[in-house]
Every structure is written in C-alpha cells, then in structure tokens.
Amino acid sequence: GAGVSQTPSNKVTEKGKYVELRCDPISGHTALYWYRQSLGQGPEFLIYFQGTGAADDSGLPNDRFFAVRPEGSVSTLKIQRTERGDSAVYLCASSLLAGAAAGELFFGEGSRLTVL
Amino acid sequence: QKEVEQDPGPLSVPEGAIVSLNCTYSNSAFQYFMWYRQYSRKGPELLMYTYSSGNKEDGRFTAQVDKSSKYISLFIRDSQPSDSATYLCAMRSAGGTSYGKLTFGQGTILTVHP
Numbered sequence: 001g002a003g004v005s006q007t008p009s010n011k012v013t014e015k016g017k018y019v020e021l022r023c024d025p026i027s028g029h030t031a032l033y034w035y036r037q038s039l040g041q042g043p044e045f046l047i048y049f050q051g052t053g054a055a056d057d058s059g060l061p062n063d064r065f066f067a068v069r070p071e072g073s074v075s076t077l078k079i080q081r082t083e084r085g086d087s088a089v090y091l092c093a094s095s096l097l098a099g100a101a102a103g104e105l106f107f108g109e110g111s112r113l114t115v116l
Numbered sequence: 117q118k119e120v121e122q123d124p125g126p127l128s129v130p131e132g133a134i135v136s137l138n139c140t141y142s143n144s145a146f147q148y149f150m151w152y153r154q155y156s157r158k159g160p161e162l163l164m165y166t167y168s169s170g171n172k173e174d175g176r177f178t179a180q181v182d183k184s185s186k187y188i189s190l191f192i193r194d195s196q197p198s199d200s201a202t203y204l205c206a207m208r209s210a211g212g213t214s215y216g217k218l219t220f221g222q223g224t225i226l227t228v229h230p
Contacts, residue, residue: 004159033216040124042204042220043160056217091159095216105216107159 002026004108006092012114013082021077021111025094032075033093033105034067043091049075050097082115089113119143122205122221131230135192139205139221142186146219147210149181151190154202154223163203164190195228202226 005024013019025032031050035043045059049069057067064082069075079086089112093105122139129135137151148167152160164179166172166188172179178191188207192199205221 031216035218040222042120042122042206042223043218045217045219048216059217093159093216104162104165105218107161109157109159 004092004094004106006090006108006111008111009109010112010114012116014116015082015084017082017115019079019082019113021079021090021092021113023075023077023092023094023108025073025075025092026106028096029094029106030072030097031095032069033095034075034077035091035093035107037089037091037110039088046077079113082113084115087113087115117142118222119219120205120207120221123224124222126225126227128227128229129195131195131197131228133195133228135195135199135226135228136189137192137203137205137224137226138187138189140185140187141207141219143207143209143219144183144186145209146207148208149179149188150206150218151177151179152204152206152220154204156201160204197228197230200227 007022033048034046037043047057047067052072064080066078089110091110093107095105120141150165151163154160166179166181169181169183176193180189202223204223206218
C-alpha cells in the first residue's frame with residue numbers, strides 16, 4: 001500500500017497480558033515514529049527510529065514499553081504486563097529524513113488498544 | 117502546566133464562516149510550528165507548517181506564528197462541511213535528535229454545518 005500500515009487496527013486484552021503492535025512504514029522512508037493518543041488528547045511522543053536504531057526513546061513511559069526495528073523497515077511496539085492506563089490509540093508515522101525537518105510525518109490510522 | 121495549550125472546543129460554525137483556531141506554548145525553544153487535521157478514527161495529516169515567526173497562506177488556510185507572545189493561529193476561510201475534524205497544533209525545537217519529537221496540543225473539534 002501507499003500509506004503507513006498498522007496492525008492490528010483493534011486489540012482488546014486483559015490486564016497483565018503482553019501485546020505487540022506492528023507498523024509498516026511508507027516504502028523508502030528511513031525515519032519511523034511511535035506516538036500514543038488517549039481519548040480527547042493530542043498524540044504524545046513515545047520513540048523515534050532513524051534506520052534500525054532508536055534516535056530518541058525519551059517518551060517511553062516505563063520499562064514495560066519497548067520498540068524494535070531490526071531491519072530498518074517494519075517496527076514492533078511491545079508492551080509487557082499491560083495496565084488499564086495503557087488503553088489508547090497507538091499511532092505510527094514515517095518520514096523521509098529531509099521531510100522530518102519540516103514536520104512532514106505521515107501517520108497511519110493507529111492501533112486501538114483496550115486493556116480490560 | 118502543559119507545554120502546549122489548545123482549547124478543545126467544540127467549535128460549531130455555519131458553512132462559509134471564517135474559523136480561527138489557536139494555541140499557546142511555554143517552551144521558547146520551539147522553532148517549527150505545524151497544524152494537523154485529524155478525521156474521526158484516522159491518523160493526523162499535515163496541513164501547514166511554519167518556521168519561526170510569520171504568516172503562511174495555502175488556499176483557504178493561513179497559519180500565523182507570534183513567537184514573542186508564544187501564540188500560533190490557523191485561520192480557515194470559507195469553511196466547508198468537509199473541514200469538520202479535529203485540528204491539532206504541533207511544534208518542535210530545532211537540531212539534535214528532535215526531528216520526530218513533536219509536542220501536540222489537545223486538539224480542537226470543529227464542526228461546519230451546512
């Protein structure tokens with residue numbers, strides 16, 4: 001597809017379970033970002049990859065959250081021991097490095113996580 | 117206090133009205149300012165960006181940045197029902213690894229009724 005693809009679109013899990021959310025960026029985009037959006041709020045930065053490495057992970061709330069991008073394309077956000085407060089829409093975005101300088105992030109439709 | 121403050125609305129206007137949306141911020145390091153539009157259950161899409169202070173116009177949209185007041189605005193002329201969405205301001209500082217670290221406002225819900 002032409003845009004950023006995120007799976008699953010919806011995920012319902014129980015408190016304490018492990019969850020993985022996947023992001024497939026636009027082909028050729030070297031930068032990849034994860035944001036979290038709670039109901040009625042703006043997106044909140046989590047982590048940003050340039051290639052395979054995390055350039056800035058200062059937004060990850062605690063050590064239950066981890067993200068990888070092993071081959072510099074697809075990324076997975078991993079959440080351990082989920083809590084009800086983790087319920088949110090997890091947005092992935094990608095950009096060309098040059099585009100990122102102008103804030104040209106292309107967002108996916110998000111993965112809606114509900115923790116019961 | 118949040119770094120970026122945005123009135124969540126909701127804002128309801130008739131078709132053809134001029135809409136004014138705005139944000140204030142506290143971090144003087146912010147240099148790049150953006151407006152995103154987000155339709156229900158969709159990801160945000162970039163509408164406008166501005167570097168430092170000044171105005172920028174694109175069709176029916178005008179973005180203004182006043183760094184001295186730490187205040188940014190988006191104006192929509194001749195508003196259309198298709199403009200009904202949540203409008204998010206976003207901003208970031210320059211340099212370093214901050215390219216992807218946008219700080220967003222809460223978003224303003226706009227409805228344009230026919």
